[in-house]
Amino acid sequence: MTLTEMRELLAKRDIRLTRSLGQNFLHDGNQLRRIVDAAEIQPTDKILEIGPGLGPLTELLLAKAGEVLAIEMDARLVDFLCERFGTEERNAELLTGALESETAKPDESATFHLLHDDALAFLKREPRDWRDWKLVANLPYSVASPILVELAAGVRAPKLLVATLQLEVAQRLMAQADDDDYGILTLLVQLDFAPREWFKIPAACFFPSPDVDSACVILERRATPLLPENLRASFVKIVKRAFSQRRKMMLKLLKADWPKEKLDAAFAELNISPMERAEKLSLEQFVALTGKLFNHE
Numbered sequence: 001m002t003l004t005e006m007r008e009l010l011a012k013r014d015i016r017l018t019r020s021l022g023q024n025f026l027h028d029g030n031q032l033r034r035i036v037d038a039a040e041i042q043p044t045d046k047i048l049e050i051g052p053g054l055g056p057l058t059e060l061l062l063a064k065a066g067e068v069l070a071i072e073m074d075a076r077l078v079d080f081l082c083e084r085f086g087t088e089e090r091n092a093e094l095l096t097g098a099l100e101s102e103t104a105k106p107d108e109s110a111t112f113h114l115l116h117d118d119a120l121a122f123l124k125r126e127p128r129d130w131r132d133w134k135l136v137a138n139l140p141y142s143v144a145s146p147i148l149v150e151l152a153a154g155v156r157a158p159k160l161l162v163a164t165l166q167l168e169v170a171q172r173l174m175a176q177a178d179d180d181d182y183g184i185l186t187l188l189v190q191l192d193f194a195p196r197e198w199f200k201i202p203a204a205c206f207f208p209s210p211d212v213d214s215a216c217v218i219l220e221r222r223a224t225p226l227l228p229e230n231l232r233a234s235f236v237k238i239v240k241r242a243f244s245q246r247r248k249m250m251l252k253l254l255k256a257d258w259p260k261e262k263l264d265a266a267f268a269e270l271n272i273s274p275m276e277r278a279e280k281l282s283l284e285q286f287v288a289l290t291g292k293l294f295n296h297e
């Protein structure tokens with residue numbers, strides 16, 4: 001869909017875009033193909049797309065995948081997508097049956113499910129097994145981080161995340177210790193996902209052009225979890241507390257939740273300086289610290 005076609009279509013249907021829903025549509029064919037190529041889609045793949053909008057990415061996904069589930073919040077766009085792809089919208093209950101009964105076959109055209117819902121609410125409300133799925137989405141800016149945190153956490157996360165979002169959020173997702181962008185979001189997602197690569201998408205590739213550039217990030221689910229499931233909540237608690245005041249020594253901050261003696265012992269055993277700030281500690285060090293503090297609990 002070219003920019004001209006997109007403008008005409010929106011005008012014809014009298015659709016005024018809603019800023020709060022992050023409705024910046026990607027019209028650059030090269031960038032769309034690059035996103036799809038990054039997902040290395042096989043004919044049996046199941047793809048979750050959040051925020052299909054007018055469907056430029058959906059069209060490419062349907063051409064390659066075995067099954068696509070798209071979740072769109074805006075009823076006007078759901079109506080348009082139903083017409084465009086000759087489908088009916090589903091509600092969450094009908095969807096459950098459909099997802100369970102269908103297995104993608106490589107020689108058939110893709111099965112398309114279109115759900116009219118708030119994707120973040122849906123993910124929270126209905127925890128599902130996404131292990132066989134890949135997320136490929138140009139995410140709405142306002143909820144991109146919570147959606148990724150929600151999807152990435154836990155043993156039932158998708159195997160691959162290919163997400164387009166604000167450049168600044170992308171940099172946080174791909175950061176390493178001591179980078180300016182390294183922080184809570186980095187650690188919560190990288191606990192389960194290894195960053196693979198990312199590329200920038202200029203603001204001019206979207207209609208309307210947002211104020212900032214975007215980037216597509218590709219993250220792969222770790223084959224072996226770095227922490228057992230029962231330590232996940234402690235990891236999250238440590239990371240959030242440690243970064244609650246970025247410039248402060250993390251040992252001091254952690255005293256709000258753990259006794260000093262336990263912290264001193266854990267820091268000494270792991271050879272972490274008591275003066276260290278959270279931004280200097282690697283993911284592996286946070287994981288090790290979680291193990292030590294949990295054993296001391």
Ligand code: SAM
Nearest residue numbers: 021025026051052053072073074118119138140
């Ligand atoms: N995929 C399209 C594209 O690349 O042109 C549209 C992407 S646009 C950045 C984000 C889309 O997400 C919009 O269609 C918007 O209506 C939808 N959206 C916003 N918030 C949503 C939510 N919470 N759940 C599902 N869709 C949402």
